[in-house]
Amino acid sequence: MLTNEEIREIESEAATYPRRDAACIDALKTVQRRRGWVSDQSVRDIAGLLGMSPEDVDGVATFYNLIFRRPVGRHVILLCDSVSCWVMGYEEIRDRLSEVLGVGLGQTTADNRFTLLPIVCLGCCDRAPAMMVGKDLHTNLDRESIARVLEGYR
Amino acid sequence: MTIDAKPLTEKMRADGLPVELQEYERAGGYQAVRKMLREMEPRQVTQMVKDANLRGRGGAGFPTGTKWSFVALGSEVPNPTYLICNADEMEPGTFKDRLLMERDPHEVLEGMICAAFAIEADIAYVFVRAEYSDAADRVEQAIAEAGAAGYLGKNILDSPFSLEIRVHRSAGRYMCGDETGLLNALEGKRANPRMKPPFPTTAGLFGKPTVVNNVETLCCVSHIVKNGAEWFRNLSRTKDGGTKLYGISGKVKRPGLWELPMGTTGREILEEHAGGMRDGVKFRGLIPGGASTEFIVDKDLDLPMDFSGLAPAGSRLGTGTMILLDDKTCPVGMVRNLTAFFARESCGWCTPCWSGLQWAERILTAMEDGRGEDGDVEQLGQLAKWWAPGNTFCALAPGAAEPLESGLRHFRADFDAHVSEKRCPWK
Numbered sequence: 001m002l003t004n005e006e007i008r009e010i011e012s013e014a015a016t017y018p019r020r021d022a023a024c025i026d027a028l029k030t031v032q033r034r035r036g037w038v039s040d041q042s043v044r045d046i047a048g049l050l051g052m053s054p055e056d057v058d059g060v061a062t063f064y065n066l067i068f069r070r071p072v073g074r075h076v077i078l079l080c081d082s083v084s085c086w087v088m089g090y091e092e093i094r095d096r097l098s099e100v101l102g103v104g105l106g107q108t109t110a111d112n113r114f115t116l117l118p119i120v121c122l123g124c125c126d127r128a129p130a131m132m133v134g135k136d137l138h139t140n141l142d143r144e145s146i147a148r149v150l151e152g153y154r
Numbered sequence: 155m156t157i158d159a160k161p162l163t164e165k166m167r168a169d170g171l172p173v174e175l176q177e178y179e180r181a182g183g184y185q186a187v188r189k190m191l192r193e194m195e196p197r198q199v200t201q202m203v204k205d206a207n208l209r210g211r212g213g214a215g216f217p218t219g220t221k222w223s224f225v226a227l228g229s230e231v232p233n234p235t236y237l238i239c240n241a242d243e244m245e246p247g248t249f250k251d252r253l254l255m256e257r258d259p260h261e262v263l264e265g266m267i268c269a270a271f272a273i274e275a276d277i278a279y280v281f282v283r284a285e286y287s288d289a290a291d292r293v294e295q296a297i298a299e300a301g302a303a304g305y306l307g308k309n310i311l312d313s314p315f316s317l318e319i320r321v322h323r324s325a326g327r328y329m330c331g332d333e334t335g336l337l338n339a340l341e342g343k344r345a346n347p348r349m350k351p352p353f354p355t356t357a358g359l360f361g362k363p364t365v366v367n368n369v370e371t372l373c374c375v376s377h378i379v380k381n382g383a384e385w386f387r388n389l390s391r392t393k394d395g396g397t398k399l400y401g402i403s404g405k406v407k408r409p410g411l412w413e414l415p416m417g418t419t420g421r422e423i424l425e426e427h428a429g430g431m432r433d434g435v436k437f438r439g440l441i442p443g444g445a446s447t448e449f450i451v452d453k454d455l456d457l458p459m460d461f462s463g464l465a466p467a468g469s470r471l472g473t474g475t476m477i478l479l480d481d482k483t484c485p486v487g488m489v490r491n492l493t494a495f496f497a498r499e500s501c502g503w504c505t506p507c508w509s510g511l512q513w514a515e516r517i518l519t520a521m522e523d524g525r526g527e528d529g530d531v532e533q534l535g536q537l538a539k540w541w542a543p544g545n546t547f548c549a550l551a552p553g554a555a556e557p558l559e560s561g562l563r564h565f566r567a568d569f570d571a572h573v574s575e576k577r578c579p580w581k
Binding site for chain 2: 016060119122124
């Protein structure tokens with residue numbers, strides 16, 4: 001079930017478009033902002049609210065890199081693996097992150113603190129290698145700074 | 155004579171905070187909007203932008219005034235007409251639109267107001283990639299400031315022109331940067347491309363006339379309106395008007411972004427601004443900007459970097475943010491990384507793209523792992539041919555062909571060595 005607050009937010013987005021179903025992505029983001037990810041039930045709830053089939057909503061949800069259809073940890077790490085970061089040392093950063101966290105790409109730590117995901121170019125290539133943790137951008141990464149950066153996220 | 159001016163970046167603050175409304179106005183901001191609403195008609199604005207030789211800075215370089223002129227004007231046109239600022243910057247190696255939005259969001263908005271006036275748009279969107287949350291916040295803040303000051307909303311500065319600008323934050327996919335992919339994303343769908351024609355200027359967002367312009371393109375517009383077409387042309391060293399944000403990433407001494415006259419050479423940007431290669435590595439090549447452009451090599455570095463200047467080298471400007479290949483980095487690995495990006499971001503709509511890119515990625519990965527076979531290089535060349543423009547629904551696969559085909563052309567010996575030696579010589 002969507003909360004009243006979620007419904008209000010989705011309705012206010014839907015009202016700005018000529019068609020309700022245009023608010024599909026906004027609705028997915030609204031739900032994910034509060035719950036961290038989008039469950040099958042949420043897909044059905046959004047479909048009902050916007051007058052779409054659950055299959056269509058799921059088709060949209062599974063298309064976008066940053067809509068999560070599985071649970072994620074408290075903090076999502078997005079590690080850029082595109083060309084400039086690759087040239088500047090992405091592989092070393094990836095290996096160091098796996099060492100420190102004890103998980104590989106696509107996995108969540110046992111304590112649910114971090115999920116480690118690859119992401120395409122973050123658009124700060126002159127400060128490569130880079131990653132995001134939640135909304136925060138971390139640049140000019142090296143092996144030594146990884147543990148310190150992660151400490152800031154409980 | 156080239157005027158030495160940096161209109162796009164000169165207002166930016168050293169502390170990295172966005173230029174606030176009062177600062178922006180004090181430095182001459184929104185004077186273009188005042189002048190335009192007082193003295194000009196929409197068609198005049200479009201003509202001025204045409205005369206300025208402004209070409210799109212999102213990668214395709216289409217003449218901006220020409221695109222605007224495709225939008226029908228007048229009271230019989232089905233409304234609303236939409237203007238969309240394409241802020242979905244995800245082309246690998248590209249980081250210029252982030253700077254413009256984070257550091258001078260009013261410049262983006264003022265350009266949008268002028269563009270919207272020229273095409274008689276009623277509603278405008280800033281379509282921001284999901285990861286640029288600070289940029290989206292700052293643009294939203296600037297919209298609130300501009301609205302409060304009367305530059306947005308109904309009857310702007312007591313003129314008949316009204317405009318609302320909304321920010322849409324994406325959910326993450328490279329195809330949202332494609333013009334019609336963006337329209338589908340804004341309509342709440344998967345960002346597959348649409349058939350063209352009809353072009354968005356005829357039938358775009360929700361079937362209505364729509365212009366999609368890049369952030370940097372729009373940032374040029376208020377300066378053209380304020381200072382004139384001739385002034386804008388004179389900023390450039392060549393016939394493509396204006397300045398350009400050029401960038402360099404990779405193993406140079408000073409990676410960064412610089413506003414320079416359009417047509418500056420690669421060598422000048424590399425040596426004078428980026429400080430040349432780092433100690434211990436040598437230049438082997440670069441991709442002009444970003445991932446979906448062709449490698450050029452040292453002999454090409456004296457060509458002017460404008461929209462046609464790199465053609466003799468078999469390349470093109472694209473976004474103008476360059477990615478350097480040094481001699482300690484494996485070219486096959488670099489091409490593999492680029493191909494993997496395109497493969498992952500393919501929307502899956504058409505076979506040569508989704509199937510072909512995965513195939514190419516598998517071959518390149520095998521080569522890097524020492525499992526390359528005779529015929530692999532030929533197969534890669536064939537795949538690049540299959541991605542020619544017109545064989546696929548959009549420009550993603552043709553873009554992927556550019557670094558692959560040019561990589562094979564310039565670094566063939568390295569590809570062959572991976573196969574014959576059954577290893578990556580750089581590992």
